[in-house]
Amino acid sequence: MQTLDPAAMAHISEVSVSVELQTSDMTLNIGPQHPSTHGVLRLVAKVDGERVRSVEPVIGYMHRGYEKLAEVRTYPQITALVNRIDWVSGFANEIPFIVAAERLMGLEVPERAQYIRLILTEMARISSHLIFMSSYPLEIGAATPLMHALRERERVLDLLESVTGGRFHPNFNRLGGVKPAAGAGAQTKKVVQDLPQGFLQDTKAAMVKMFEICDDLEGLVTGNEIFQARTVGIGVMPADRAAAFGVSGPNLRASGPDFDLRKHTDYLPYDKFEFEIPIGRNGDCFDRYQVRLEEIRQSASIINQAIDTIPSGPLQAKVPKIIKVPAGEIYVRAENPKGEMGYHLISDGGRVPYRLKIRSASFSNLSVLPWLLEDQLVPDLIAILGSLDFVLGDVDR
Amino acid sequence: MIVVLAIGFWAGLALKIGIMAAIVPVVALPIIFAELKLSAHMQHRIGPYFAGGRYGWAQPLADGLKFFQKEDLVPDAADKMVYKLAPYLVLGAAMAVFVVIPFGPDLIGRDLDLGVFYALAISSISTIGVLIAGWSSGNKYSLIGGLRAAAQLIAYELPLFLAVVGVVIQAQTMSMIGIIDAQAEYQLFGLEIAGNAIAIPYVFPQFIGFVIFYIAALAELSRTPFDMPIAESELVMGYLTEYSGFRFAVFFIGEYIGIFTMSAIMATLWLGGYDPLFFDLSGLNDIAANAIGALVLFGKVAILVFLMIWMRWTFPRFREDQLQDLAWRILIPLGLANIAVTAFFKVVF
Amino acid sequence: MTTNQSDEAAAEEPGAEDSVGEEAGAEGAVAEAADTEPDASTSRTAEIAERFAALVDAESWTADHGLAKIRVSNDQWVGAVSVAHRNGMPFVSFLSAVDWSRDVAVGDPLSDENVEERYELMIRLSSLSSDDSITLSTDLDKMSPVIDSLVPVLPGANWHEREAHEMFGIEFRGHPNPKKLYLPDAFEGFPLRKSFPLLSREVKPWPGMVDVEAMPESAGPSTENPEATDGIDDEGATDADA
Numbered sequence: 002m003q004t005l006d007p008a009a010m011a012h013i014s015e016v017s018v019s020v021e022l023q024t025s026d027m028t029l030n031i032g033p034q035h036p037s038t039h040g041v042l043r044l045v046a047k048v049d050g051e052r053v054r055s056v057e058p059v060i061g062y063m064h065r066g067y068e069k070l071a072e073v074r075t076y077p078q079i080t081a082l083v084n085r086i087d088w089v090s091g092f093a094n095e096i097p098f099i100v101a102a103e104r105l106m107g108l109e110v111p112e113r114a115q116y117i118r119l120i121l122t123e124m125a126r127i128s129s130h131l132i133f134m135s136s137y138p139l140e141i142g143a144a145t146p147l148m149h150a151l152r153e154r155e156r157v158l159d160l161l162e163s164v165t166g167g168r169f170h171p172n173f174n175r176l177g178g179v180k181p182a183a184g185a186g187a188q189t190k191k192v193v194q195d196l197p198q199g200f201l202q203d204t205k206a207a208m209v210k211m212f213e214i215c216d217d218l219e220g221l222v223t224g225n226e227i228f229q230a231r232t233v234g235i236g237v238m239p240a241d242r243a244a245a246f247g248v249s250g251p252n253l254r255a256s257g258p259d260f261d262l263r264k265h266t267d268y269l270p271y272d273k274f275e276f277e278i279p280i281g282r283n284g285d286c287f288d289r290y291q292v293r294l295e296e297i298r299q300s301a302s303i304i305n306q307a308i309d310t311i312p313s314g315p316l317q318a319k320v321p322k323i324i325k326v327p328a329g330e331i332y333v334r335a336e337n338p339k340g341e342m343g344y345h346l347i348s349d350g351g352r353v354p355y356r357l358k359i360r361s362a363s364f365s366n367l368s369v370l371p372w373l374l375e376d377q378l379v380p381d382l383i384a385i386l387g388s389l390d391f392v393l394g395d396v397d398r
Numbered sequence: 399m400i401v402v403l404a405i406g407f408w409a410g411l412a413l414k415i416g417i418m419a420a421i422v423p424v425v426a427l428p429i430i431f432a433e434l435k436l437s438a439h440m441q442h443r444i445g446p447y448f449a450g451g452r453y454g455w456a457q458p459l460a461d462g463l464k465f466f467q468k469e470d471l472v473p474d475a476a477d478k479m480v481y482k483l484a485p486y487l488v489l490g491a492a493m494a495v496f497v498v499i500p501f502g503p504d505l506i507g508r509d510l511d512l513g514v515f516y517a518l519a520i521s522s523i524s525t526i527g528v529l530i531a532g533w534s535s536g537n538k539y540s541l542i543g544g545l546r547a548a549a550q551l552i553a554y555e556l557p558l559f560l561a562v563v564g565v566v567i568q569a570q571t572m573s574m575i576g577i578i579d580a581q582a583e584y585q586l587f588g589l590e591i592a593g594n595a596i597a598i599p600y601v602f603p604q605f606i607g608f609v610i611f612y613i614a615a616l617a618e619l620s621r622t623p624f625d626m627p628i629a630e631s632e633l634v635m636g637y638l639t640e641y642s643g644f645r646f647a648v649f650f651i652g653e654y655i656g657i658f659t660m661s662a663i664m665a666t667l668w669l670g671g672y673d674p675l676f677f678d679l680s681g682l683n684d685i686a687a688n689a690i691g692a693l694v695l696f697g698k699v700a701i702l703v704f705l706m707i708w709m710r711w712t713f714p715r716f717r718e719d720q721l722q723d724l725a726w727r728i729l730i731p732l733g734l735a736n737i738a739v740t741a742f743f744k745v746v747f
Numbered sequence: 748m749t750t751n752q753s754d755e756a757a758a759e760e761p762g763a764e765d766s767v768g769e770e771a772g773a774e775g776a777v778a779e780a781a782d783t784e785p786d787a788s789t790s791r792t793a794e795i796a797e798r799f800a801a802l803v804d805a806e807s808w809t810a811d812h813g814l815a816k817i818r819v820s821n822d823q824w825v826g827a828v829s830v831a832h833r834n835g836m837p838f839v840s841f842l843s844a845v846d847w848s849r850d851v852a853v854g855d856p857l858s859d860e861n862v863e864e865r866y867e868l869m870i871r872l873s874s875l876s877s878d879d880s881i882t883l884s885t886d887l888d889k890m891s892p893v894i895d896s897l898v899p900v901l902p903g904a905n906w907h908e909r910e911a912h913e914m915f916g917i918e919f920r921g922h923p924n925p926k927k928l929y930l931p932d933a934f935e936g937f938p939l940r941k942s943f944p945l946l947s948r949e950v951k952p953w954p955g956m957v958d959v960e961a962m963p964e965s966a967g968p969s970t971e972n973p974e975a976t977d978g979i980d981d982e983g984a985t986d987a988d989a
Contacts, residue, residue: 061927072853345871365906
């Protein structure tokens, strides 16, 4: 009986190793046109089967050069520009810029105007978060919450429209207050119209619906085992990592820090209201989802309190006809739905800013992507991407 | 003589296939309509409303016409012949199952001895159609979708068969008609129950098998929560990404026919098929028995289809590895246990 | 002019009286603003600025308008940022630059003749538990703006530096991926430099530049306005309920 030569066996095993399949990573272009990139984000992903080896985000398809444009626009014109940065919460974008200019000018904004700003900002937050509540389950594969959340968002947009005349781009803030007249009689100058008739009652009624939709979503999405299996423990972002990348807003709070500029800064009179800052513990996709869901409730509660206590009074401080902002340098930041939105405004005393640096939340939130998406599965890539809740206009500016 | 006979045979076959091809897609239309309308109401929408005059009943037809008049695009990078063939493979596999589905005591294409086996085996061919559709499209998303589909369909083939084995052991036959008759026997493992008042469909003794089969059928059909091969939020449209117009419509109809046939198999194996269960069809004349039988089967199918639609518009999607986990770690062991328990009872009683 | 009009406003509206003092402060030179606004937040800003200026061994610091700005030299840049980052300022808000230039193609030229022509690079770091923030800034040479990259010590600066690179032409030594971020690879020029023309503006000056919005004549309290529409009465009722 012939015995097997160990050396030959070793040789055979070597041969079998060398005929192993030659595989190489595939480059997968996700975007700029893809259902889950929320616009024109492009991710150049190196994938090994379903495993993502590395991701390089390519942005700039929507770069509109607002920082350059702001250098040739007068201050009242710039509010129309900044509306379009994060278009799902256009109203909230105006606030930090207008506050920055007002502070340089030393304008004292009437309290009623501040309350109106606050109410509308919180509405913008609700509307933005409801977009997330509709799109995120869709990215995980559940199509139904989309319609439920968008239906409720429509109420908020209708209310915003009734005050400002715009659903997405209100352009409602004026230096020194808010646009004093909306709707009928706006141009006659004789009739100064305040908030539209019944607006406050309608808003209160709508806020009841907001609490209801939160409960609905909790039942429909939060408790769903498959949703939890897809999001719990996925895309974990430690707080120090998030902070070093400038990740802010709900994305940061999901990782633990209770950092909310509404509590820490005074760009709007948030200190007059009681609200909680929802935070997460693990910093995963599920926490980011839940923080936003809870924020809708908190915003609705802030709006209810503001409606109960809104003072009467003028809507606009006196401002000069030709607006020149005194020379100076200021940075005002606000807690936007997406995170910290700030404007570094440098004026040299003219009618246009000398330099306006726009710090947008989504830009920093997205800059963490290459690190966050490394070695994830393709379905998780989509889940993580969606959980960051970015808007390409806010990334590209 | 032989030649004439042969021509007669082939002509007859062609005629039969032609009739099937014309009639079978019709069963897909009510399911498509139900999906449109039910999903709409689940999402606070009205859904189709105008087509056909009332309730938008003609919407599936209108959609079909729309698909017909669209341009049939074949990508440059596609393997053209395979690309064109794939949809028909899927549709053909779905339609071939109809041969063994009993709509009434006599309304059956052919009561094969291996009816169940044939149905499951032939429906597996659609896997190949999906795989080659994904591969031949020349698109990376399609390729990933096709591979996902292949992995998924292979993984769920096993629980699908294991679930059926329990029924087959209990009924001691693979013939579809035989299984229906076995369920109408007013007894369970040889024991008489409820004094001949009501037949016991296998959904009660074989409940675990039924659940396994239902889940596996959802996966086989790539329905949510197992729609990763299409996963439009990840893979655009998976293996369907490049298909348009008529070819897409063929896939689409194939998918809904698949839903019907899977539901019909389930209804036959677990819910007593065309048998109304609480009274005997054999006392009626042939036409009445077959008509009532068909209606009863459609009713049972409707319940199962409704469940599928309900799930699709409620659940999110699993991840690929979670789906494999579910198949290999839960469904297959459960299926094996089910077989063992069934066999034990069969031997003991 | 601003002051005059504001005084009128104050005369008409008693509620706006508080603002006059602050406005006078804002009118003054930037350096003096800190002295004329001695409120709590300003002193806090100054405290922060002073503390961190000492910590990073800065050249100078200012604390106007709530902006704690600390100037460091070119070669201190990376060290200063990483020290501040590790000492209670973990959050990277932004990094960007300013082109201080008299050679402007668009916008208004610098009115102050004394400003030195340079690029100013700045990074804003914040605390995560309060509003404390600092802006570290350094000056770069107008002709050859080069500085060490922050990415090795602060990975979050990656995209910001790429943006500053393509927009201002600042070179970051040691940046791992110095590609353009927003602009196409073939793009020439540095758009946010003041010397970069805005083409549409070359063709046609912005018509809105002279189109100043008219002031509403009377922005009095709405509830006191006899001509107010029904909506106002409505609001009044709500307020009463509250």
